Amino acid sequence: MSLNSTNEIDIVKAISSKINDVDFENLSFGSTFTDHMLVCDFKEGHWQKPIIKPYEPFMIDPSAKVFHYGQAIFEGMKAYKGENNSVWLFRPEENLIRFNKSAVRMAMPEVPGSIFIDGLKTILDIERDWVKKGLGNTLYIRPFMIAVGSGVIAQPSTQYRFMIILSPAKSYYSGEVKVIIAEHYSRAANGGIGAAKAAGNYSAQFYPQKLAQEKGFQQIIWTDDATHTKLEEAGTMNVFFRINDTLYTAPTSERILDGVTRKSLIDLAKREGINVDVRSVLVDELIAAAKDGSLKEIFGAGTAAVVSPIVGFQYQGTYYELPKIENSIAMQLKDKLTKIQYKLAEDTFGWTVEV
Amino acid sequence: MSLNSTNEIDIVKAISSKINDVDFENLSFGSTFTDHMLVCDFKEGHWQKPIIKPYEPFMIDPSAKVFHYGQAIFEGMKAYKGENNSVWLFRPEENLIRFNKSAVRMAMPEVPGSIFIDGLKTILDIERDWVKKGLGNTLYIRPFMIAVGSGVIAQPSTQYRFMIILSPAKSYYSGEVKVIIAEHYSRAANGGIGAAKAAGNYSAQFYPQKLAQEKGFQQIIWTDDATHTKLEEAGTMNVFFRINDTLYTAPTSERILDGVTRKSLIDLAKREGINVDVRSVLVDELIAAAKDGSLKEIFGAGTAAVVSPIVGFQYQGTYYELPKIENSIAMQLKDKLTKIQYKLAEDTFGWTVEV
């Protein structure tokens, strides 16, 4: 191992790279990791010096609070390959801000940008070869923080670990997506943690998701838990509805994650002169629009899939199929956003950041 | 280390015991652990052979699903010392049943009684000396299950680890408990995971709990998230209200944990001829009863503290102090329940189980 530390970050390089063992044409999402990881511990009220070192398992006490009380948050981002081996991030400051909002809600310490952003750039520079050229190829980035302090008493930990791990990914295609509208289960609540990327929000969805899959649906459109009348998110994505030529998406709230893809699509759509109305869409409106033919498109929006078109939805036992349309707005926006991310179109918004 | 395995459980004993280093008079809750732990892995669709071995940290992959998606559940139980070095459990089957309900809700495999109950009895037999005589001394038992499978994709794990760790405890006295009634934050939602002992439910409370503490309140009385009008739980305990001579407690639901202490207190109270009405109490009713003097007691009920009397509550900026009363029903019930648990009173319900 070679030690190549900067002033701010210790670096211990892996003896050899696993990169030649990886089949980049056949990657299953989130299961292959690069040679290194970033680790930074919080103790005695302070963040310690981060270290980049070989990706490997680590030791943890059975009573660590993350295991018992789920005190854990994460982010999901991507790195893209540009010309001349350049590597680009997309709006990384947004992820930092959201990460720290999640941290506050989960009573965890905020992570300074000098660790989150600079750490990310340093590790990405080391793993540059893992970011492959070509539309659809990305390096998925998973920053996360867990409570490592020990003790089975339901109180915030005093010790935390922040980590960044990296996983190469092909473009995410989930096949034809049929969804079911949630009539009973819910993802988030008023006064709850739905607006945080808190670990516990995600496992809470596994069981309802399994029930939906058993009925032949790939995803759930979540509704508000109190009345189940407002359409909120699609699985772990924000959701858009196109009725006639207007795009609708719910405003962010305590129950809805402030997605970076969502807000970028809103800005892009506006620039393209598409009408965007940020307001809650009611289930009843959706049914009426499906019946009278004014419902043209539904799509999820999130970092992993960028845009995920939905072909139909079920509600109260009735399946509503969407029309096959030309000039899908979802696909136009996906194309425009992706080209900005890969530096194939001009980035008039200033969203892309070079590593 | 000596190997002393039964047919069903492998046993690797610690070389020496830490027990003489422990000050049993000054224990802080949940921070000291016994010499051994039970570990049982689930993989390839099956539970493997459990092992009891020295308590120690273990290795885990940074991408383990428990860290990213909070797929984790737990139980909280106690062991009590009776005559002649006997060790007793209180309604352990109830914890097994609830654990497996939690498992289903979190899309995790159920744990068979042969692992949960028999494993518990075997490890408690080994740790018998850690269960100290005397009212208030207990060995707190923490069975838990975490998703150890790797991969940063939001899907249920295929690999899990079930563990039991044990922590000696003195009687839990939390001082004078003043509570604040939740007007904004919420613990659980319809269609959510509030009825499961899922890890994520607990860290979700840390931030509101911190805000309450900053205002001088030790706990929050949770209300339903949709209307904040129904009184549901007190911190991580069920809650009882005594108005005149009737005890009220909310029915269990998707939002309320089915507490073993709660249901035992209901049965005990009924046996004592106390009127018990299992129904939601509204905030308005509570305020009215506080004002007209019919509100006599409020108390939390849970394994850790058994019964935790509340001296007053705040709602919409007004603090309501409870009267100092003689013949507290809370204290009577606590006394009766504790005596059954310690085998100092006849167990007509058949609740106690010898190890």
Ligand SMILES: Cc1ncc(COP(=O)(O)O)c(C=O)c1O
């Ligand atoms: C619940 C939820 N909604 C929406 C999103 C989309 O957010 P982003 O576009 O920032 O990836 C995510 C994360 O990917 C999410 O977890």
Ligand SMILES: Cc1ncc(COP(=O)(O)O)c(C=O)c1O
């Ligand atoms: C949310 C919640 N409510 C109530 C209780 C009380 O349950 P029990 O009496 O089984 O300990 C617990 C657990 O201790 C809990 O976590």
